[in-house]
Amino acid sequence: MAFELGAAACWGEVLYGMGFTRTLRAVGGVVVAGALLFVGAPSASADYIRDGQWALDAFNPQKVWKESTGKNVTVAVIDSGVNGDHVDLKGNVLPGKSFADGGGTADHESGDDHGTAMAALIAGHGHGPGHADGIMGLAPDAKILPVKRNETFGGDANEVDGAIRYAVDHGAKVINMSFAGPYELTEGEKSAIGYAVKKDVLLVAGSGNDGTGEPLYPAAEPGVLAVGAVAEDGQVLGKSNYGSHIRLIAPGERIYSAGTHPKYRQATGTSDATAYVSAAAALVRSKFPDLTAGQAANRLTKTAISPDGRTGIASPDPKYGYGVIRPYRALSEDIPPGAKNGPLTMPEDSDPPAGAGTDAEGNGTRDGASEVVGGLSPLAVAGMALGVVVVVLGVVIGVVVGQKKRRNGPPPGGPAFGVPMGGVGVPPQQQFGYDQQPGNPGPYPPAPPTHPPGQ
Template sequence: MLDAPAARADQIRDLQYWLTDYGFSEAWKTTRGAGVTVAVIDSGVNGSVVELNGVVTGGTDVSGLGSANGQTPVAGDDDDGEHGTLVGSLLAGRGTGDGTGLIGVAPEASILAVSVAFGSTRSAVSNDDQIAQGIRWAVDNGADVINMSLTRNTLYWPKSWDDAFLYAFENDVVVVAAAGNRGSGTTEVGAPATIPGVLAVGGVDRNKTASFDASSQGITIAVSAPSEKLVGVMPDSTYVQWDGTSAAAPIVSGLVALVRSAYPNLDAAGVINRVIATANANGQTVPSPIYGNGLIDAAAAVTRYVAPATGATPTELLTEWITLHRRAEIEVVPTEVPVAEAPAAAAEDPALPAQNVLTAWLPSQLTLTYISLPLAVLVGFGILVTLFGIGAVRYLKRIRRNPKDFAPS
């Protein structure tokens, strides 16, 4: 959500309250994100603006509407494609001079620009497939972190994302995703922020209170970060203030970059654990569906002692979810041909699988559905009718013997 244009370059630093309020200025005494690459899967990051000169080191377009380097803004049906550049500038902008212009929270990190077409009806590739392709490209091209300032506005995601996100996790990539905004119609956290293993980001206002319009709620939120009155750079080099977890997410992605730079031997699970373990509860009861585990603290995340992570890894979390929730979607497989009807050569031919004698007699999904269950219902109904008949006969005999026992009171 864009607000009025911000001030000139020489006044921008004064508007960047999150640099001090969330410990980034202090964290820079330890690291500024050097050596870490963050993929921004968004509408394209324009590396020609001054703050992003030299920041975008690679890119691609998966929408069919952008440029090969991912730096041309890809317009949606309702926007001009400025979103990705705003995100990139908050994450890794380098200013315009000494103390002027916008500086990102990880100003020495590099960006891979992966352009997608948000909600555009012009692309021949579905939005879901674009995301899956973008993740794989980012992993194959050296991303240490993937920022996803986007949402499907649903809790669930397509199967194609299962493999794509697992691919990222298996290659030790930290994926950060925005929770979504109530003001934009997302009342509860939507995918990809609902995917197990993803670092989901909620938003707070300038007073560190949960943002009503610029953040949704949900139990998958891991941490919260500022999501109101944030400054970003547009593709035409102008500045704007904007709200939303789309802006909070790159601040957390930048923090992840700082941690990965300060602790290069720490795996993705350890990095996520450090970000969560050093979050500030700020007087709230956490974890909660509003604040997650609390507000990020950049200085603590890169300096404080944190015990090693002991929980499940992102790969394990998503694998378990897939095992539990995708199993109901298994296709019905016809029963194998009974052994007696199979050609004799089948069991003797090494090119064919050996027939299991028990298989022909065990119930399959088809026999259970169309034969066994209806038959069981029919037999059960017959038993009930029989029992009812026996009871009726006994009842009539009893009346004949003792008619006073059944008279009106």
């Protein structure tokens, strides 16, 4: 019965139904802006699986693939293993490694189909004449590096440090982690994430499917791009977890993808949304190979759109982050590279960004003006140093003036007593090229204000 819903329920048709028309009249252009994101050209294929890929059509893939197909980018899928023999994936899956079942490769999974589904959403190439049938991924020329976890999908997020390091050391530029658990990561796993960040690998993880604000891992870990899901109606999926760590959302409702037995499957959740974000990141890293992982993420966040049609959001909202990914815009718009770490919160042991800093929450700043060094910004450090120089110089001048007065001036208590150091009537801060502002304890600008997510 689920398969019969296929194309009849694709998003484009939903948008143009009577319900959508009434909504348009009610709220006007804001909804139109949000709706335009999801209206794609209808598929010409007669294959019900392809016709059911409403999310792919929403991205207008033919325009996207004129910009990038993910070529020369490897995406590691840390999951349950991948069926590399699947007709829609064959040739795009590397051997990889299994950290379960006694080791070996991870490209011949015949049981759990979760990893195969994620791989297909990222790099499926379809099959048949013109590749018009089956599952087409958003980055069909990317390569998949399957890494099978110690635990089957649905377990906690632990025991992935070896998997992450293996992915980094075997050429992955993006790591997809479509799993989540309530347990904070071990020190080994935190170290592995820091290792990936230092090696310029973008880690992408799903926020979880409980519909609560409970932070799940690895998505909530610094250094990871956390992803929520959007439903077919353009709103945040009700079961998508939320929180201050969320950065992006992507389609995650009624998503067709490849499987093992049977050959295809349909699912709902943040796992599928995560795969789409990883695919979009692969597209960006393919077209802009000189961008860092954070700068690639920056392109995705800068071009995202909120469920109510807003763009250019300054601070991530707890429900949807910066909004829904728009791959074509991320590939085609003129966007400054930004700070090395982009919108990502960095692990404590990661390298500081080159030429850019982090704000009070640890997020990469755009201009580096608030880079933190030992808890203080460079401006603060410079200001304190300047203050010390002023004080020392003032003391020296005071001593010299005092000695001169004792030699040549009036006796103590005369007219010169109490004259401001450095000149009559001239505050010392003006003499040395700065002016203190109310509430600012030193000769340096106040730190830029920080805003909580969603404000």
